[in-house]
Amino acid sequence: MTQWRRKTSADEVYTAEEVEARLKDELPHWYFEDGWIRRKYKTTGWKATLMVVNTVGHLAEAAWHHPDLNVSYAFVTVKLMNHAAKGITDKDFALAAKIEEVVAWRPGEGSPLEGTPDDPRFKYLKYD
Template identity: 40%
Template sequence: MADLLDDAAITGRLRELPGWTRDGASIRRRVKAPSFMGGIELVGEVARAAEEADHHPDIDIRWRNVTFTLSTHSAGGLTGRDFDLAARIDAAAARHGAE
């Protein structure tokens, strides 16, 4: 099981990920894709990365707006795995032209 991060570590990791915010035991980011299909393609890329990492975000799709929420449920909060996947989501969003 991954180790929970303390508040100072979470704050530090969030500084490295503009656009992500803490919501209790989760981190969240909403991006706006250039089109509905662009958002779906982004979700597909994130789904493949999540499978590879064996760490799965909650994903909410509303037209061009896609919200990703991360938490390590098995650990009961935030771990390094959440921030590692958040960085991969950011890279995918940039490749897909999401704001």
């Protein structure tokens, strides 16, 4: 993993090449398209989709950095770009990393938490 130099300002914009390289190193399920970093979370249905939307909403509000969301029955696409800076900044990478950490979290081996049963009735997120 490459050690990325923080920009001198939280609003300093990364080049497209820097964005692509940083996503590859740090957020491999995210991609860069049309000036946004994006991630599509596939769910098993509407209730699960709302759980993802609410999680992203909480994190974005706490960070005071708000994504655009495309919400459908069985997926949520998160799009991040720093509107004020008109590009991708450290704020976008930081929020994307936190969203990824929380939405994709599952209990580890040896955890007292069991995790979602391996049964289609209870699955809600389609993990990568």
